[in-house]
Amino acid sequence: MEGTHMATKLTQKALAALRAKHAEDPSAPVLTRTITKNGIKAASFDNQAASRLDRTFSVEVPTGKVSNQKHSGRCWEFSLLNTLRHKFATKYHVKDFELSENYLFFWDKIERANIFYRNVEQTARQPINDRLVQFLFDNPGEDGGQWAMAASLVQKYGVVPASVMPETYNTDNTSEFQEVLSRKLRKDGLKLRQLVMNGANEAELQSLEKSMLQEVYRMAAYSFGEPPTHFDLEYRDDEHQYHRTANLTPQQFYQDYFDTDLDDYVVVTNSPDKPFNQLYSLPDEDNIIGGKPIEFLNVDMGVLTDVAVQQLKSGETIWFGNDVLRQMDRKAGYLDAHLFESAKLFGINGHMTKAQRLLTGEGEVSHAMTLTGVDLVNETPTKWKVENSWGVENGDKGYFVMTQEWFDAYVYEVVVHKQFLAPEFQALLTEPARRLPAWDPLS
Template structure:
């Protein structure tokens, strides 16, 4: 066993210097990297050829949306899949749903369920790992597909023209800072009430007051969403349409009517056992709403279901680690885009399972699959609709190599129709609950 608490003395520091001096071309590499940056020095010039944006299946999806300085990708991606279907059905190519509308209600619902979690764990110390998890991110923007689907099921949707973006929805940093402070203080006070044996009525009244304050802050920041609106638009053939006095739920039922309960999240998390359904109740955002569940399968099964979805003319939501091996400007996602190990002559390779286990990987972003290039029935690259506006990639679209999908895609959402009978049977098995800090959070 190696000796612990060894200080770096002059001898060891000299060894570090001597080792660097003995590396072949060390001065040249230092010049190249310091003057050009790590990514520019490490980028593979052949990536442009591999990622030529031509696809054998390429769905026509129009202009991309832009989440700007907010963490609402999970909402944008779900609403992208819904607006693509709306556009196809009603011939309105660049129609857009209001992402801010679902975001508003997520803030209210998430505060409400946060109070439940705080009260349920009030007997635990403040430094308990679960309590720390809830306190660390009470007002965050990010979320899962099921959270977005649950909001749609409860609140419906509305056109972006009815409830458009504002300064605080396009840059949520100030609102998030206020809401995090608000919810942490609320959590502290609720814990104090429980631990001083306050009566149930006092706790209930305090919680109601707190939620009213959350609603007030959110309404002041984003504007209160309308309860009814008029749907008014011209289709691609310039025909005029008007439908007045719709609620968001009526609009969804009449014009969208997608059964979100017929969809399933397929995960590829090789740090866990395959052919199991996992749940993540710590991130559920609606009391009594849709539950977060993952059917964990090998990547080949995710790809097969995704290809079938695209072949049927439907786009799909997928969760990924977008900051890995990505060029924002060029819109490249390629597992071999940057050769870091070769550049530094240091082995940086890790398996997907190890990266998840040791926190090198995370599901950091959601985007939309809109195409795939099949060669001899095998995927070579995928077309991705991002929500970062038209100034990134190819007018907002990215090209993802198939090996990037293997390495950095963790979830795809597909209809149950595309599952095999054995896979459908797994959905009826007992579900395994994940810890709040699990890699799929």
């Protein structure tokens, strides 16, 4: 194209010049030996990180033993249930009480299959290579999710103790079930698309959907066990007092024992690739028809940080979405923006802004964890205490420590009570949400 300079074919002369220029680097031999022997991360690890990541926090919510999602993508459920069980533990004096992730996971599979069928029918006349249709068929049996999806499940189905519906092999290791379910849903989706194209009426479509959903229910029941409709709540508190309530439904248990109205909470987001002070929605990711919509209030990072600190000061832990695989030492439980200086190792400038990382796919919301503490110096956060769901073998008995720089760079969402938002931000929650495409970085 005229006026455009494009890369040209690499000639032998050009390749020889690359080799000659590299030979001028006096540090090349020693760095080559170091990096090839130890790998990029080990060679660029900052051994001074430990001094920045001591585990003392001026504000800390008492919590107990961490949970373990094992080989599954259910962090979004674990983190919400963590915030709920912390409240139960405080109110009823039961330190290590745990709620069943399996219970919510079962119903998520049923609900997500149901909404998949609806979405496939609504897009049936669009080409199969349409970007939204491709998104729907990409991985319909996936584990990942959003806070609002977990909240919708709790609001509709309630919760049960982990002892009532414990984990199974297939909830600890979800890849086999995910593979079979995704294949089934894709096949079902193609059949539904064809019926719509052939002019099937609503009754025919609903009849087929019903039989398809029954098959999904059977798959989930065989793999996870069938959820209880009633159960007896039994526990001993930290003073060894015995408690029992018979014949509770999961919905009754939530209503009677938890005083958290999930509609009072909002997902506060920092996504600088789009305008701030705006409410956004992701309707193509909703998991329950008629359930809680996936919405985000996008604000400056200073606002997000402030509301998170306020909620921790009030004694309540926080669900937060982040990109955990960046600058993380899993075994030590470190999250530090300068933990690995790989760009400096190679003598390049690797800096990208948060907005640039989101726009290019470098940044993503890959994980959800729970904020349980913060260290304030002159009311300014320096580091945070993080409850993960990777078991006690990682970090300090499962707890990670995160610097403020990492928080600024790789935290995208916190879920806080509306009361901590200033009036001007609360007012934004009543405005129509701007719809985001299914492939937005916040998805």
